[in-house]
Every structure is written in C-alpha cells, then in structure tokens.
Amino acid sequence: MNLQLPDWLPRSNTVNLLAGAFLLSALYAAAQRRTLAAITAYRFNSLALGGIALTVALATGTRHIALAALLVIAVKGGVIPSLLRKQALRGGGALETEPYFGVPAGMLVCGALVVIAFSQTRALFGSGVSILASCLPVSVATTLVGMFLMVSRKQALMQVVGLVILENAIFLAAVSLTYGMPLVVEMGVLLDLLVGVALLGLFVSRIEQTHGSGDTTKLSDLKG
Amino acid sequence: MLVLLPLLLLAPLGAIACLVPALAARAGRIATMVTAAAFALALVLAARVLAGGPVAGANLWLRADALSALVTLVVTAIAAACAWYGEYYMPVVLAREREQDRWPAGRYEALYLALVAGMLLGALANNLGLLWIAIEGATLASALLVGYYRRPGAVEAGWKYLLLCSVGIALALLATVLLYYSAVHVLGDGSRGLHWSVLRDVAGSLDPRFVKLAFLFALAGYGAKAGLAPMHSWLPDAYSQAPTPVAALMSTGLLATSLTGLLRFHAVTAACVGHEWSSGLLVSFGVLSMLVATPFLLVQGEYKRLLAYSSIEHTGILTFAIGVGTPLAVFGGLLHLFVQSFAKSLAFLVGGSIARGAASRRMDQWSGVLEASPALGTLLVGAGLGLVGLPPAATFLSEWLSLAGAFASPHRGAAVAAVVALVIVFAGLTFHWGRMVLGRARPRFTDLLPAASHAPLWALLAALVLLGFWLPAPLRALLDRAVEVLS
Numbered sequence: 259m260n261l262q263l264p265d266w267l268p269r270s271n272t273v274n275l276l277a278g279a280f281l282l283s284a285l286y287a288a289a290q291r292r293t294l295a296a297i298t299a300y301r302f303n304s305l306a307l308g309g310i311a312l313t314v315a316l317a318t319g320t321r322h323i324a325l326a327a328l329l330v331i332a333v334k335g336g337v338i339p340s341l342l343r344k345q346a347l348r349g350g351g352a353l354e355t356e357p358y359f360g361v362p363a364g365m366l367v368c369g370a371l372v373v374i375a376f377s378q379t380r381a382l383f384g385s386g387v388s389i390l391a392s393c394l395p396v397s398v399a400t401t402l403v404g405m406f407l408m409v410s411r412k413q414a415l416m417q418v419v420g421l422v423i424l425e426n427a428i429f430l431a432a433v434s435l436t437y438g439m440p441l442v443v444e445m446g447v448l449l450d451l452l453v454g455v456a457l458l459g460l461f462v463s464r465i466e467q468t469h470g471s472g473d474t475t476k477l478s479d480l481k482g
Numbered sequence: 483m484l485v486l487l488p489l490l491l492l493a494p495l496g497a498i499a500c501l502v503p504a505l506a507a508r509a510g511r512i513a514t515m516v517t518a519a520a521f522a523l524a525l526v527l528a529a530r531v532l533a534g535g536p537v538a539g540a541n542l543w544l545r546a547d548a549l550s551a552l553v554t555l556v557v558t559a560i561a562a563a564c565a566w567y568g569e570y571y572m573p574v575v576l577a578r579e580r581e582q583d584r585w586p587a588g589r590y591e592a593l594y595l596a597l598v599a600g601m602l603l604g605a606l607a608n609n610l611g612l613l614w615i616a617i618e619g620a621t622l623a624s625a626l627l628v629g630y631y632r633r634p635g636a637v638e639a640g641w642k643y644l645l646l647c648s649v650g651i652a653l654a655l656l657a658t659v660l661l662y663y664s665a666v667h668v669l670g671d672g673s674r675g676l677h678w679s680v681l682r683d684v685a686g687s688l689d690p691r692f693v694k695l696a697f698l699f700a701l702a703g704y705g706a707k708a709g710l711a712p713m714h715s716w717l718p719d720a721y722s723q724a725p726t727p728v729a730a731l732m733s734t735g736l737l738a739t740s741l742t743g744l745l746r747f748h749a750v751t752a753a754c755v756g757h758e759w760s761s762g763l764l765v766s767f768g769v770l771s772m773l774v775a776t777p778f779l780l781v782q783g784e785y786k787r788l789l790a791y792s793s794i795e796h797t798g799i800l801t802f803a804i805g806v807g808t809p810l811a812v813f814g815g816l817l818h819l820f821v822q823s824f825a826k827s828l829a830f831l832v833g834g835s836i837a838r839g840a841a842s843r844r845m846d847q848w849s850g851v852l853e854a855s856p857a858l859g860t861l862l863v864g865a866g867l868g869l870v871g872l873p874p875a876a877t878f879l880s881e882w883l884s885l886a887g888a889f890a891s892p893h894r895g896a897a898v899a900a901v902v903a904l905v906i907v908f909a910g911l912t913f914h915w916g917r918m919v920l921g922r923a924r925p926r927f928t929d930l931l932p933a934a935s936h937a938p939l940w941a942l943l944a945a946l947v948l949l950g951f952w953l954p955a956p957l958r959a960l961l962d963r964a965v966e967v968l969s
Contacts, residue, residue: 428655435663457625
C-alpha cells in the first residue's frame with residue numbers, strides 16, 4: 259500500500275509528533291508515584307495511539323481504519339481510563355504507589371530500555387519498512403516500559419496500568435506494521451480488552467477487601 | 483457449515499438460558515444437556531471431517547480440520563462429564579458456603595458454558611485473530627470461575643491468573659500481528675492474511691524473520707496459557723483454587739485449545755523455515771516442563787496442586803512428542819492429548835468427592851480411601867494409573883508411542899531426559915497414591931455426594947481403559963489425519 263498524505267498535512271511530522279507523545283506519556287506514567295496521574299498518562303497514551311491510527315486512515319483513505327481509530331479513542335481513551343479512575347478513587351483516591359525502584363532509578367532503567375529498543379529494532383527490521391517505520395521502535399520501547407511498570411510496582415492497580423500501556427504498544431505495532439488488522443478482529447480485541455480491564459478492576463477491589471490494601475506483595479498465601 | 487454453526491451457538495445460548503430467572507434453578511441440568519448435545523455434534527463433525535476432509539464456513543473464518551475435530555471432541559466430552567458431575571458437586575459446595583458468599587443461581591453454569599463456548603470457537607477458528615479473541619474470551623470466563631470462592635487464596639489465584647495470562651495473551655497478539663505483517667506483501671491486507679489455511683499454503687513466500695519472531699511470541703503467549711515451564715507459575719494456584727469441575731475442564735480443554743493455537747503457528751513456521759527450528763524449541767520447552775514439574779510432584783501435600791504439576795508434566799510430554807516431529811511421535815503426542823484428558827479430569831473429579839468426604843484438601847488426611855469407599859477408591863486407583871501411564875490406562879499406549887517415536891529420531895538426548903522425568907513422576911505418584919488408597923480408613927470419612935455422582939466418573943474411567951485396549955478405527959483415522967495437518 260502506498261501511503262500518500264494530503265498536502266495540507268505535514269506527514270512525517272504529524273506521525274512523529276504523535277509517536278513522541280505516545281512514548282513520552284508511557285514514560286510519564288512510569289515516573290508517577292500516584293496511580294491517578296498514571297491513569298491520566300494512559301489516557302493521553304491512548305489518544306496519541308488513536309491519533310496515529312486516524313492519520314493513517316486519512317492518508318490511505320480507508321474507512322475501516324478510521325472506524326478502528328475512533329473505537330480506539332472511545333474505548334482506550336474514554337471508557338477504560340474512566341473505569342480505572344473510578345477504581346482508584348474507590349480504593350482511597352490519591353494512592354501512593356510503592357515501587358521497588360525509586361523514581362530516579364526507574365527512569366534510568368526506562369531510558370536504557372528505550373535506547374535498547376531503538377537500536378535493536380533497526381537491526382531487526384531495517385529502516386524503511388513503511389512510512390510509519392518511526393513508530394515501530396516507539397512501539398517496542400513502550401512495550402518494554404509497560405512491562406517494567408508491571409514488574410516494578412507493588413500496587414495492583416498500577417500493574418493494570420502497565421498492562422494496558424503494553425497492550426497499547428502492541429496496537430501501535432499493528433498499526434505501524436500493517437496499518438491495522440481487519441476490523442472484526444480489532445473490534446473483538448477491543449471488546450476482550452474492555453472486559454479484561456473490568457475483571458481486573460473487580461479483582462483489585464476483592465484484593466482490597468480480603469487483604470486490606472492493594473499491595474500485591476501481601477498476596478502470598480499460595481506456595482509450592 | 484451446517485455442523486459448525488449449531489456447535490458454536492449451543493453453548494452461548496445455553497449460557498443465556500442459565501441466566502433467565504425462571505430457568506436458573508435448573509441451570510445445572512441445562513449445562514449438562516447443552517454440553518452433551520455439543521458432544522453429539524462434535525461426533526458428527528468428526529465423521530464429516532473423516533468422510534470429506536476439512537469443513538469450512540463463514541468465508542473461511544471458521545474451518546474444522548482433523549486437529550480441530552480432535553480438540554472439539556476433547557472439549558465437549560470433558561465439558562459434558564464435568565457438567566454432569568457438577569450437578570451433584572456444586573449443591574454440596576454451595577451448602578457449605580456462607581449465605582452472603584453464594585453466587586446467584588445460574589451464574590456459575592452460565593460462566594461455565596461461556597468458557598466452553600470460548601474453547602469451541604478457539605478450536606474451530608481458522609482466522610488467527612478470531613483464535614486469539616476466543617482464547618482470551620475463555621481466559622476471562624475462567625478467571626471469574628477461578629475466583630469463585632470468596633476466600634483470600636481464590637482472590638490471589640484469580641488475580642495472578644488474569645494478570646499473567648493477560649500479558650501472555652498480549653504477546654500472542656503481537657505474534658498474530660507479526661505473522662499478518664509477514665503475509666501482507668504476499669496476500670495484501672484484508673482478513674485473508676490472517677486465515678491459517680491460506681497462510682500455510684503460501685508459507686514458502688512469507689518473510690522468514692518475521693515468521694520466526696511470531697513463533698517466539700506465540701510460544702511465550704499460548705505456551706503460558708497451556709502451562710509450559712517457565713511460564714507456568716499461575717497454574718498450580720489457579721487449578722487448586724478453582725471449583726473442581728472447572729479445574730478439570732481447564733486442565734484438559736483449555737490446555738488443548740491453547741496448545742492448538744501454538745501448533746497452528748508451529749505448522750506455518752515449519753512450512754516457512756523448515757521443520758527443525760520450531761521443533762527444537764518445542765522439544766526443549768517440553769522437556770523443561772517435565773523436569774520442572776517433577777520435584778514439586780514429589781513433595782506436594784495438597785491433592786489439586788499435585789494434579790496441577792502433573793498437568794504441567796503432561797503438557798511437557800505432549801509438546802515434546804509433537805516437537806519431535808516423526809509421524810509416530812506426533813501420533814503418540816496427539817493420542818496423549820486425547821486420552822490424558824480422561825485421566826486428568828477423572829483425577830480432579832474423584833478428588834473433589836474425596837476432599838468433601840474427608841473435609842480436607844490435604845492428602846495426608848486421606849488414608850484408606852479404598853476401605854472407606856470402595857467405589858471412590860477404585861476410581862482413584864484408575865485415575866492414578868492414568869496419570870503415571872500404566873496399563874490398562876490408555877496413557878500407557880500414548881506415552882509409549884511418543885517415546886518410541888522420540889528414540890527413533892535425532893532427539894535421543896531429550897528422550898532420555900523425558901524418561902528420567904517419567905520415572906521420577908512414577909515413583910512420586912506411586913508413593914502418594916499408596917498412602918491415599920491403602921491403610922486404615924479415617925473414621926469420619928463419608929461420601930457427601932449422592933451415589934449417582936459416580937456415574938460420570940465411571941464413564942471417564944471406562945473411556946480411559948477401553949482406549950487402552952482398543953483404538954476405534956475412526957479415531958485412529960482422525961489421529962492420522964491430524965498428524966498430516968501438523969507435518
């Protein structure tokens with residue numbers, strides 16, 4: 259498929275700007291100690307993802323990508339962050355997350371992950387896979403940052419934020435490699451994701467009920 | 483198509499029926515009827531596939547080849563047996579729960595049928611995106627069932643299961659994207675590029691780098707769902723906390739469905755870059771799973787956790803045998819996928835009866851089961867024979883064929899490691915079973931379930947033993963066809 263943006267849209271700049279916003283919002287989430295702030299960062303992350311998909315749709319003039327982009331904005335930028343926010347407020351509002359790493363150490367690790375992602379993706383995929391090639395290293399880097407967020411936090415809800423950021427990164431990979439998957443598949447994936455986040459929220463509140471707080475290090479009844 | 487659609491619609495419709503207030507009181511019976519009807523349809527489907535080759539439908543989004551038919555048979559047969567047993571088991575469980583912890587009537591059965599629906603869609607999907615959606619859907623339904631009991635352990639198990647499998651399944655989505663990308667320049671964009679049967683036909687012209695990468699992510703993602711070491715850490719917790727019929731279904735049907743997902747990627751990878759690369763990985767992870775599970779099997783004190791580690795070991799045998807790749811070994815592996823389901827579900831279900839009777843989940847409270855209840859004792863012995871793979875259980879045959887195939891292939895070193903693991907498992911399980919079955923009966927042991935609850939257990943045992951003596955010609959033909967799908 260030949261990607262031709264309309265003249266009025268500075269093409270590489272738009273995509274690069276949005277890709278930058280995507281990565282920076284993920285890093286911002288990783289730098290937060292407050293869960294609510296991390297959820298807001300996730301919202302911007304999703305909006306950047308939706309923006310990239312919309313740009314692709316405009317450029318290629320494909321309706322199904324536009325529809326998928328709007329769905330992404332509605333579900334990932336709207337419903338899921340609201341669900342998470344409600345859950346965070348129910349659990350006591352301004353939750354302090356308790357990272358295994360302090361924020362400066364965590365940022366250093368994230369920086370290293372980004373560098374690794376950018377250098378290795380070039381080696382693996384070469385340059386010029388598509389005009390969206392700049393998104394691919396961003397996607398790999400964000401996957402790694404999401405995983406780091408999941409393993410470095412003890413707070414259950416913060417691990418969920420890490421998971422949904424990781425899923426966003428995989429969506430970005432799908433958009434930048436193949437301009438998105440067939441619409442039916444995208445819709446199914448979004449539905450599963452939505453139900454999944456709702457269930458994770460349910461389990462977070464059960465953990466808070468049975469264990470007194472959302473601290474996952476207290477989940478240690480089952481061994482061996 | 484005329485078979486596929488009813489097969490896929492039965493379980494969701496049954497789930498909705500269970501939620502209707504007027505029918506909720508009889509939800510247990512509905513679940514049994516629906517799964518039994520699905521089993522009958524699965525038999526019809528298998529006959530169709532044998533007679534006329536793969537059955538496709540819905541513009542190739544669905545397609546049943548011999549492998550799908552085999553998995554459909556496993557899923558529906560075990561789901562029917564577990565639902566039948568659940569009719570007697572779940573009321574006893576409910577009677578012990580506190581009033582405020584009980585679920586509304588019908589909700590358990592609805593989720594159970596949703597899980598079955600997800601597994602069936604996963605078995606019959608030809609589109610890899612649809613396969614992903616189905617397996618993720620089954621994961622979500624089963625996560626709620628794992629957290630069925632309102633105790634801290636169940637919450638912990640449900641949380642770990644959902645979070646770890648969500649990460650795994652996210653990686654499987656990346657695998658799907660990468661495979662789609664490797665095909666875009668051959669097939670163009672559109673749903674055809676995700677159809678497995680199409681991908682396999684054009685595998686030679688796919689970009690090998692991305693196919694390899696896709697297989698690695700699929701191995702991590704679907705492998706985690708199937709319980710391959712080292713991605714297995716959620717599994718003992720989930721199986722030990724889930725209600726017994728659900729644990730039995732997850733360790734057989736969900737395992738088979740997730741493994742099929744991985745095998746679909748394996749088939750495309752093998753057709754693209756040659757057989758050795760992905761086979762080597764399957765063999766290594768299979769043997770690793772067997773070796774990782776064995777020490778935990780030896781020292782385990784809780785029955786369901788023991789079965790969970792046994793499940794990891796059986797997944798290991800299967801993956802190893804299919805990875806070896808010679809027709810004999812793959813035949814053995816697929817036969818094992820089929821017959822181990824009967825052994826493992828029987829072991830879970832009979833354990834459920836005994837745990838209720840002894841009022842304990844720990845095996846050291848279970849001595850003298852044979853004396854206390856000859857029927858349960860016999861069933862427990864049968865399940866034990868099935869798990870270690872001794873005649874007359876059919877697992878003896880399948881493990882024997884797998885190993886014979888492996889020793890006749892270049893993977894002899896791995897075969898030796900597998901034999902070592904099997905011997906250790908044999909010693910460990912014999913020790914546990916000796917303590918449980920023999921000895922003096924506990925005075926307070928009473929079988930709380932009605933005698934009718936033994937019927938599904940006897941049916942499972944009969945299937946397990948019968949298949950050990952006699953492999954019906956149609957089943958054998960189906961297995962042969964499934965071997966062809968994978969080679």
